[in-house]
Amino acid sequence: MISVETALDQLFALVSPGAVEEVPLADAGQRVLARSVTTSLTQPPFAASAMDGYAVAASRVTPGARFRVIGEAAAGHGFDGLVAEDYAVRIFTGAPLPEGTDRVVIQEDVTREGDIITLKDTLDEAAYVRPAGADFEAGMRLDAPRLLGPSDIALLAAMNIARVPVVARPKVALLATGDELVMPGENPGPDQIIASNSYGLKALVESLGATARLLPIARDNEASLRMAFDLAADADLIVTIGGASVGDHDLVGPVAETMGLQRSFYKIAMRPGKPLMAGRMGDAAMIGLPGNPVSAMVCGHVFLAPVIRAMLGLPARAAPRYQAQLGADLAANGPREHYMRATLDGDTITAQPRQDSALLSVLAASNALLIRPVGDGPRRAGETVDYIPL
Ligand SMILES: Nc1nc2c(c(=O)[nH]1)N[C@H]1C(S)=C(S)[C@@H](COP(=O)(O)OP(=O)(O)OC[C@H]3O[C@@H](n4cnc5c(N)ncnc54)[C@H](O)[C@@H]3O)O[C@H]1N2
Numbered sequence: 001m002i003s004v005e006t007a008l009d010q011l012f013a014l015v016s017p018g019a020v021e022e023v024p025l026a027d028a029g030q031r032v033l034a035r036s037v038t039t040s041l042t043q044p045p046f047a048a049s050a051m052d053g054y055a056v057a058a059s060r061v062t063p064g065a066r067f068r069v070i071g072e073a074a075a076g077h078g079f080d081g082l083v084a085e086d087y088a089v090r091i092f093t094g095a096p097l098p099e100g101t102d103r104v105v106i107q108e109d110v111t112r113e114g115d116i117i118t119l120k121d122t123l124d125e126a127a128y129v130r131p132a133g134a135d136f137e138a139g140m141r142l143d144a145p146r147l148l149g150p151s152d153i154a155l156l157a158a159m160n161i162a163r164v165p166v167v168a169r170p171k172v173a174l175l176a177t178g179d180e181l182v183m184p185g186e187n188p189g190p191d192q193i194i195a196s197n198s199y200g201l202k203a204l205v206e207s208l209g210a211t212a213r214l215l216p217i218a219r220d221n222e223a224s225l226r227m228a229f230d231l232a233a234d235a236d237l238i239v240t241i242g243g244a245s246v247g248d249h250d251l252v253g254p255v256a257e258t259m260g261l262q263r264s265f266y267k268i269a270m271r272p273g274k275p276l277m278a279g280r281m282g283d284a285a286m287i288g289l290p291g292n293p294v295s296a297m298v299c300g301h302v303f304l305a306p307v308i309r310a311m312l313g314l315p316a317r318a319a320p321r322y323q324a325q326l327g328a329d330l331a332a333n334g335p336r337e338h339y340m341r342a343t344l345d346g347d348t349i350t351a352q353p354r355q356d357s358a359l360l361s362v363l364a365a366s367n368a369l370l371i372r373p374v375g376d377g378p379r380r381a382g383e384t385v386d387y388i389p390l
């Protein structure tokens, strides 16, 4: 059995970032920027008013000062011409500051009679001017790789980047295996259960920015598995679920090998998730997850998510870990790194009382995986432990 860390390194070695494709800016949210992009614009392109009020020469601003209003500047409609001292231009937020002015007095600080404004003695100090280039200058760059969140999309729009180079979404094929499985919506027979983790993994994979395709359930025989693997031919990553252990009906490894799987590893010092396997199958990477529903989902968070991020061109790193204080004592851990289903409340984390890897209801009631290192001794409430958020 190898460590989780070694397994992750070997998984990263199996994948590489996808091709670059250009998408319209409106479709670039949650995609990964593939190449750095540079703007030719300066923002704001001109000194602009930050408030509604009157643009004047700052040197003339003093309580009681009077100005004659000679025109208007609105956003999208600047005032043409020079404004001499003792004159003002009615101005609105976003409008270019007229030549000759360098301060905006907000309308709340002014009394107006006809064309004459008088400054009140409540004047504040702020100029209420956004200098040209205050946000960014021409030549400003947004660096790749970068997962584009809503703020990035707004920035790219302001930079006038209408088409965005992004990394192609990895194509993930999900293959559930087992004679006992039926699809959700079907009527399970007396020996049957509903395939569940393939659906959970599809949601996980899609939330990471990959595309996921659920293949038909493969039965526990060579012909059915072969047919399912054939259907995954165009995938970048084939994820099998179940049939990974040592039982007579656990055929995923042997069948994949007859179809060209070059195995990188099998079995990890991890709980749940021990019988994980991985390798290359033709042009695709293959990850064989254990069938127990929680094992498959935990492996999804610990292995699949970092691998998909690497395929998206993001740094090849393990799922980020955080620290919290134990809410209750824990017994010593064994020889496998244990990812315990747990609840995190503020800074306090508490392991669920039942840790069987078949209990999806416990997983769904958890919001963190509490990590016990290999051979970790007993831990007392209040001690600090690592966790991965769910
Ligand atoms: N003698 C041993 N037996 C087992 C060992 C071992 O080391 N020696 N390892 C155990 C561990 S740990 C795990 S994890 C499981 C993994 O087994 P498989 O990957 O072969 O999975 P299956 O046997 O096919 O299924 C296990 C369990 O999960 C259910 N299952 C499978 N697929 C799905 C699905 N898509 N949706 C919902 N449930 C699924 C299946 O019905 C079984 O109940 O092996 C242990 N055994």
Ligand code: MOO
Residues within 6 Å of the ligand: 270, 271, 272, 273, 274, 275, 290, 292, 295, 357
């Ligand atoms: O490792 Mo199995 O994944 O304990 O349930």
